[in-house]
Amino acid sequence: MLQSNSMNIIPVIICGGAGTRLWPVSREAFPKPLLKLADGQSLLQKTFLRALNVSKSDEVVIVTNRDTYFLTKDECVEVESNVSRLGFVLEPMARNTAAAIGVAAEVVREQHGPDAIMLVMPADHLIEDEDAFGAAVQHAARSAQEGRLVTFGIRPTAPETGFGYIEYDQAPIEGAEAVHKVMRFVEKPELNVARELVADGRHLWNAGMFCFTAETLLAELEQYAPGVAGPAADAVRTSKRSTSDDGYAVELDAAQFRNAEDISIDYAVMERSDNVNVVPCQMGWSDIGSWQSISDLTPADNRGNRIHGEAELHDVDGCFVRSDERVIGMVGVRDLLVVDTADALLIAARDRAQDVKQIVAKLKKANHDAYRLHRTVHRPWGTYTVLEEGVRFKMKRIVVKPGASLSLQMHHHRSEHWIVVSGCADIVNGDKLISLQPNESTYIPAGHKHRLINPGVMDLVLIEVQCGEYLGEDDIVRFEDVYGRAPAA
Amino acid sequence: MLQSNSMNIIPVIICGGAGTRLWPVSREAFPKPLLKLADGQSLLQKTFLRALNVSKSDEVVIVTNRDTYFLTKDECVEVESNVSRLGFVLEPMARNTAAAIGVAAEVVREQHGPDAIMLVMPADHLIEDEDAFGAAVQHAARSAQEGRLVTFGIRPTAPETGFGYIEYDQAPIEGAEAVHKVMRFVEKPELNVARELVADGRHLWNAGMFCFTAETLLAELEQYAPGVAGPAADAVRTSKRSTSDDGYAVELDAAQFRNAEDISIDYAVMERSDNVNVVPCQMGWSDIGSWQSISDLTPADNRGNRIHGEAELHDVDGCFVRSDERVIGMVGVRDLLVVDTADALLIAARDRAQDVKQIVAKLKKANHDAYRLHRTVHRPWGTYTVLEEGVRFKMKRIVVKPGASLSLQMHHHRSEHWIVVSGCADIVNGDKLISLQPNESTYIPAGHKHRLINPGVMDLVLIEVQCGEYLGEDDIVRFEDVYGRAPAA
Numbered sequence: 005m006l007q008s009n010s011m012n013i014i015p016v017i018i019c020g021g022a023g024t025r026l027w028p029v030s031r032e033a034f035p036k037p038l039l040k041l042a043d044g045q046s047l048l049q050k051t052f053l054r055a056l057n058v059s060k061s062d063e064v065v066i067v068t069n070r071d072t073y074f075l076t077k078d079e080c081v082e083v084e085s086n087v088s089r090l091g092f093v094l095e096p097m098a099r100n101t102a103a104a105i106g107v108a109a110e111v112v113r114e115q116h117g118p119d120a121i122m123l124v125m126p127a128d129h130l131i132e133d134e135d136a137f138g139a140a141v142q143h144a145a146r147s148a149q150e151g152r153l154v155t156f157g158i159r160p161t162a163p164e165t166g167f168g169y170i171e172y173d174q175a176p177i178e179g180a181e182a183v184h185k186v187m188r189f190v191e192k193p194e195l196n197v198a199r200e201l202v203a204d205g206r207h208l209w210n211a212g213m214f215c216f217t218a219e220t221l222l223a224e225l226e227q228y229a230p231g232v233a234g235p236a237a238d239a240v241r242t243s244k245r246s247t248s249d250d251g252y253a254v255e256l257d258a259a260q261f262r263n264a265e266d267i268s269i270d271y272a273v274m275e276r277s278d279n280v281n282v283v284p285c286q287m288g289w290s291d292i293g294s295w296q297s298i299s300d301l302t303p304a305d306n307r308g309n310r311i312h313g314e315a316e317l318h319d320v321d322g323c324f325v326r327s328d329e330r331v332i333g334m335v336g337v338r339d340l341l342v343v344d345t346a347d348a349l350l351i352a353a354r355d356r357a358q359d360v361k362q363i364v365a366k367l368k369k370a371n372h373d374a375y376r377l378h379r380t381v382h383r384p385w386g387t388y389t390v391l392e393e394g395v396r397f398k399m400k401r402i403v404v405k406p407g408a409s410l411s412l413q414m415h416h417h418r419s420e421h422w423i424v425v426s427g428c429a430d431i432v433n434g435d436k437l438i439s440l441q442p443n444e445s446t447y448i449p450a451g452h453k454h455r456l457i458n459p460g461v462m463d464l465v466l467i468e469v470q471c472g473e474y475l476g477e478d479d480i481v482r483f484e485d486v487y488g489r490a491p492a493a
Numbered sequence: 494m495l496q497s498n499s500m501n502i503i504p505v506i507i508c509g510g511a512g513t514r515l516w517p518v519s520r521e522a523f524p525k526p527l528l529k530l531a532d533g534q535s536l537l538q539k540t541f542l543r544a545l546n547v548s549k550s551d552e553v554v555i556v557t558n559r560d561t562y563f564l565t566k567d568e569c570v571e572v573e574s575n576v577s578r579l580g581f582v583l584e585p586m587a588r589n590t591a592a593a594i595g596v597a598a599e600v601v602r603e604q605h606g607p608d609a610i611m612l613v614m615p616a617d618h619l620i621e622d623e624d625a626f627g628a629a630v631q632h633a634a635r636s637a638q639e640g641r642l643v644t645f646g647i648r649p650t651a652p653e654t655g656f657g658y659i660e661y662d663q664a665p666i667e668g669a670e671a672v673h674k675v676m677r678f679v680e681k682p683e684l685n686v687a688r689e690l691v692a693d694g695r696h697l698w699n700a701g702m703f704c705f706t707a708e709t710l711l712a713e714l715e716q717y718a719p720g721v722a723g724p725a726a727d728a729v730r731t732s733k734r735s736t737s738d739d740g741y742a743v744e745l746d747a748a749q750f751r752n753a754e755d756i757s758i759d760y761a762v763m764e765r766s767d768n769v770n771v772v773p774c775q776m777g778w779s780d781i782g783s784w785q786s787i788s789d790l791t792p793a794d795n796r797g798n799r800i801h802g803e804a805e806l807h808d809v810d811g812c813f814v815r816s817d818e819r820v821i822g823m824v825g826v827r828d829l830l831v832v833d834t835a836d837a838l839l840i841a842a843r844d845r846a847q848d849v850k851q852i853v854a855k856l857k858k859a860n861h862d863a864y865r866l867h868r869t870v871h872r873p874w875g876t877y878t879v880l881e882e883g884v885r886f887k888m889k890r891i892v893v894k895p896g897a898s899l900s901l902q903m904h905h906h907r908s909e910h911w912i913v914v915s916g917c918a919d920i921v922n923g924d925k926l927i928s929l930q931p932n933e934s935t936y937i938p939a940g941h942k943h944r945l946i947n948p949g950v951m952d953l954v955l956i957e958v959q960c961g962e963y964l965g966e967d968d969i970v971r972f973e974d975v976y977g978r979a980p981a982a
Contacts, residue, residue, distance in 0.1 A: 027822065316859075318851040331863045332838045333516065333852035336845030337829065344838065349821045351840060356825030362807040363822035370805075374820045391880045392890060396931065397914035399888070399956060401881060419932050421912050423958045425886035442885065443908050443960035447934065467888060469912045469956050471932035 011145050014120050015055035016108045018101060019048065019068035019076060019127040024361040025294045028348035029326075032376040035072065036292070037127035038079065042302055042312060047292060048076065048127045049083045054134060056084060058123060058141050063089040065112060066127075067104045070094035070255060074384040074487070081250075090251035091115070093240075096258035101212075102272035103264035106225050106236030109218045111254055114240070118219035121148050126212050130301075132288025140285045143182040144215035147281055153224060154183065154215040155274065157208025157282040158289045163198035166293055166358065168210040168270065172282050186280040189270060208284055210270065211291075224279065229272035231265035239264070294357035295341040295350075299324035313344070322354065346379040384487040385410050386463070398470045404429075404458040411485035412455040418472030418479060420448040422456070427464035430457040453483065500634050502704075503609050504544030505597045507590060508537065508557035508565060508616040513850035514783045517837035518815075521865040524561065525781070526616035527568065531791055531801060536781060537565065537616045538572045543623060545573060547612060547630050552578040554601060555616075556593045559583035559744060563873035563976070570739075579740035580604070582729075585747035590701075591761035592753035595714050595725035598707040600743055603729070607708035610637050615701050619790075621777025629774045632671040633704035636770055642713060643672065643704040644763065646697025646771040647778045652687035655782055655847065657699040657759065661771050675769040678759060697773055699759070700780075713768065718761035720754035728753070783846035784830040784839075788813035802833070811843065835868040873976040874899050875952070887959045893918075893947040900974035901944040907961030907968060909937040911945070916953035919946040942972065 023036025030036045037048035055064045064087070068076045073094055080090060093107050105124055112120050123141060131137050144154040157170045169190040177183050189210065193201060201207040216224075225233040239261035243254045265272070274280050290297055302310040302324070309320060313327030318335045325332060327344040334342075339354040352360055367375035380389040385408035391399045404410070404427075412432065422431070423445040431438050432455040433448055439459075440446060448454045450472060458464035482490040512525025519525045526537035544553045553576070557565045562583055569579060582596050594613055601609050612630055620626050633643040646659045658679040666672050678699065682690060690696040705713075714722040728750035735742045754761070763769050779786055791799040791813070798809060802816030809823045816833040823831075828843040841849055856864035869878040874897035880888045893899070893916075901921065911920070912934040920927050921944040922937055928948075929935060937943045939961060947953035971979040 316852045316855045318848055318855070319845070327838075330836050330838055331856070331861065332840065333849070333856070334840045335848045335852060336842035337840055340826065340840070342840060347819050349816075349819055349833065349838065351821065351823045351826055351829070351831060353825035356808070359807055359824045360822070363805045363824060366805045366807070367820070367822070372820065391888065394890075394954065395915060397954075397956070399880065401883075421910075421934055423910050423960075425958070425960055426884060445910055445934070445936065465883065465886075467886070467958050469914070469958075471912075471914055 011060075011149065012116060012120050013058055013060065013123050013141065013145055014112050014116060015059050015064050015123045015125060016105070016112065017048075017051055017055055017064060017066045017125050017127045018104050018108075019066060019072065020098070020101070020104065023128065024364040025358060026292075026298075027360055027364045027367075028343060028345045028350055028374065031374075031378055033071070033381070034378050035128075038072075038075065039128075039292070041130075041298070045083065046079055047130065048079050050130060051125055051127045052080045053083055054131060054137065055123075055125060056087070057134060058138060061089070062087055063091065065091040065093060065108055067093045067095065067108050068127075069098065070096060072382075073253070075382045087250055092251070092253040094253060094255045096256055096261055099261060099264045100266045101269040102225070102229055102232045102267045103236055103261070105214070105221065105269050106232050106264070107240050107254075107256060107261070109221045109225070110237055110240040113218035113222065116218070118217065119149070120218050121145050122214075122216060122218055122221065124214040126291075128292060129211070129213075130288075130290045130292055132290075133286070136285060136287035140182070140283045140287065141215065143180065144283045147177070147180050147183045148215045148217055148220070151217070151220050151279075152183075153220060153274065153277060153280045155186070155280060155282050156211045156213040156215075157284050158211050159284060159286050160202045160207065160209050163195060163202045164209065165192060165195050165198050167291070168192055169198075169201050169207045170210050170282055171207050172284065174206065177281060182283050183281050184284065186274075186282050189275045208282060209289075211285075211289055212270075214269070220279075221273075224273050224277050228276040229265060229267065232267065232272055235260050235262075235264035295324060295343060295352065295360065296354060296357035298326075299341065299354075324354070348374040384408075384489075386458075388468075393475070396471060396473065396475075398475045400468045400470070402456070402464075402466045402468055404456060404464040404466070406458055406461050406463065409457040409486055410455060411487075411489060412453060412483040414453045414481045414483070415450055415472075415479050416481070417450060417474040418470045419450045420454075421469040421471070422446050422448065423467045423469075425465050425467055427458060427462050428460045429464050429466060430459045431455070432457075455484075500549075500638065501605060501609050502547055502549065502612050502630065502634050503552055503554060503601050503605060504548050504612045504614060505554045505556065505594070505601070506537075506540055506544055506614050506616045507593050507597075508555060508561065509587070509590070509593070512617065513853040514847060515781075515787075516849055516853045516856075517832060517834045517839055517863065520863075520867055522560070522870070523867050524617075527561075527564065528617075528781070530619075530787070534572065535568055536619065537568050539619065540614055540616045541569045542572055543620060543626065544612070544614060545576070546623060547627060550578070551576055552580065554580040554582065554597055556582045556584065556597050557616075558587065559585055561871075562742070564871045576739055581740070581742040583742060583744045585745055585750055588750060588753045589755045590758040591714070591718055591721045591756045592725055592750070594703070594710065594758050595721050595753070596729050596743075596745060596750070598710045598714070599726055599729040602707035602711065605707070608638070608706050610634050610704065610706055611710065613703040615780075617781060618700070618702075619777075619779045619781050621779075622775070625774060625776035629671070629772045629776065630704065632669065633772045636666075636669050636672045637704045637706055637709070640706070640709050640768075641672075642709060642763065642766060642769045644675065644769060644771050645700045645702040645704075646773050647700050648773060648775050649691045649696065649698050652684060652691045653698065654681060654684055654687050656780070657681055658687075658690050658696045659699050659771055660696050661773065663695065666770060671772050672770050673773065675763075675771050678764045697771060698778075700774075700778055703758070709768075710762075713762050713766050717765040718754065718756065721756065721761055724749050724751075724753035783849065784813060784832060784841065785843060785846035788830065788843075813843070837863040873897070873978075875947075877957075882964070885960060885962065885964075887964045889957045889959070891945070891953075891955045891957055893945060893953040893955070895947055895950045895952065898946040898975055899944060900976075900978060901942060901972040903942045903970045903972070904939055904961075904968050905970070906939060906963035907959045908939045909943075910958040910960070911935050911937065912956045912958075914954050914956055916947060916951050917949045918953050918955060919948045920944070921946075944973075
């Protein structure tokens, strides 16, 4: 066991999952890993803490889209601020899991050498039995050390048609009690096939988690998916790097990464290689694939209802309700999933949870904002929430994090009235620098350069009333930006 | 017919109906008559236009709670500004229909003499066939002229258990082809009884509409319900009067009106008197008793859905949806009533529409604002909408009608930032009088006397950000108020 404890395991979290079945909470600009469960922790935060548990070096690598970089980092720091090395690999666009894992492997090999063991974890899954998970990881890591590709297979508890299955050799491989040879991968089956797979005891759910050394993965990728391996290597080689006290960021080169083949790691490598093994697990795993699975996480009351938020029920059974702001009255209904947000509402039959993605597809086709954005939009410096839009005016609540600063900017078409309601603000307004306390205000005329800074140690909350003929977010000229969003001179 | 055309019929609209089955649109401070149908007209407006059609003198008397006076008047003027005499009888508290009709009769007798014919109409019913209604009114008025109490009976189309029934003599009374003697009133029946009543052809629905002279009603009220008649007469005698170009208002004396017995006109007079007659009618009458009956007013699409607002449906049948602001996604559900408002949402099974009142009862018991108020609150001068409340701040959108003015007022605990976004404002701020145009702002410190006036001819829209330790609506000292809301000196 001493050997296993000294293994250098680098957790790699793949932040993906559009989560279209979790609309309206999950959206394109607020993906599934950010979804908060009833205990207040997001799936990403839970995955991050799980990753820290298995990493001896307190290092975690996170692959995510660059648009959600700050949001993702904030989430991690919120649950554990004492991380020594937090590595970000930032994708300029989505290119599926083979490319995401490929660039992570390049970065891990560069930072820790070819024999570093990667533990690849999706950011949007839940694992309840951390001990069982830890034990499985140790078994997988020992095999990975010997040059194997190892995947994790969940012992099925129901004939799920939403997962792929793994058929495995019943006898463990030589010298490794818990690791088995993979015989074949089975794509998402029809229900009758799924029933057979569950019954025969020789099949596991494919959980999308993997363990291998950086070198092993890159060699297999080179052999079976050169269309991924080449662009991944190039994108890392020509990436922009930044480092800070708590880690580093690798911003992949868009021109190179764009060329990577859009293919999953399963298709690209796992189904083609004969070096694939599996650790069968029972660890309370869930992919949180739908509102039904989120509902399952909450104990029901004596009528089978699960309520988060304010609801009055009259003769209601078997319903799941999640409402942040509004009171919901329900009468004489059963087996519904109801999810309420500031600008969109879902009402679905419990047994149709998988079809919520159809709504998102329709909204996307109609180019409706509600498939993409929430009313509250996250920015590197904090958030803004559109409270009201009318003819020639728009109102926002702006929250600026302590020490954060918006860009020095100017709008051609709109003036802005700013009123501080909490915290304190330093404001550049044309040629002047002013400081505002709660209940103080200033006016930024159109055409004036301005900047908003929170010099304090608590959140700055500010109400902004915009007036003008054109109030689009694209009427902004950035002069300086600490987050690199100003155009190059 | 010449005689009938010259009859002096005074329509009396009784504005009541809590409309608890039409929550969340109907609320205590926004009662059922104000509910707007798909064509944009409220039930009150439709009743008002119907009343004008039968009134030869363009006079209409409206009995309503004094809290909804301006709201009710605005509704009427919005659909017909050219009314010569609009009379309001303002109740300080609700005392049921006998008292409401009693005070109206006192006012009508005073204004038009004892023989004036009153046509009493609830403000929250719908009548589709105006011609049939007009004909029935002529028949009723002729009998009323002869000193009879006349009610209107709707030929039943279904065994409704939500209405009372009227049994009538099949032979018309002497000399009046369409008027019949009432044999008895039947209270809301059980379903099996209702089936018998509908089948036997001798029963009509009690529509709560009446016709009689002021003198006849007052005499019957004096005889059968002196506990109503006395206080009603006293409350009118000691009322406060006001007149304007377009009519008058009678503000009943609260100390007197409070003593009136709380009883319906049916119990108080109709079921006791032997002078009661009925005009059987078929005129597309509906009491708009529930969301089901509102749903019935809209044509369904080919899957039986009726949608008002923005909704994406996937495999949905037989649903009624009403949403003002938000997009609603629905999956795999059927036969639901969904009504969405800014701060509350209803989801009910279509066949349980009657039980929506149970939700209201629960909210009322919990003292929840959503049973009483909307997010937008109506005032004599316009409306305000609370857009956001936070720690030590509150934001409102304030809309002031052309020429209207808020009271001269002062707050102890809050300061206010005002930003004009549309229209123009004259503002008293301490000792100063200032004028603001769109995109201009002012600041009202706590303790400063201030007043907001719209001197223009279009709505003034203003954003108010309140800051302070206490932001309750009761922190207001009124010095002068054109609507009589300032305390007497």
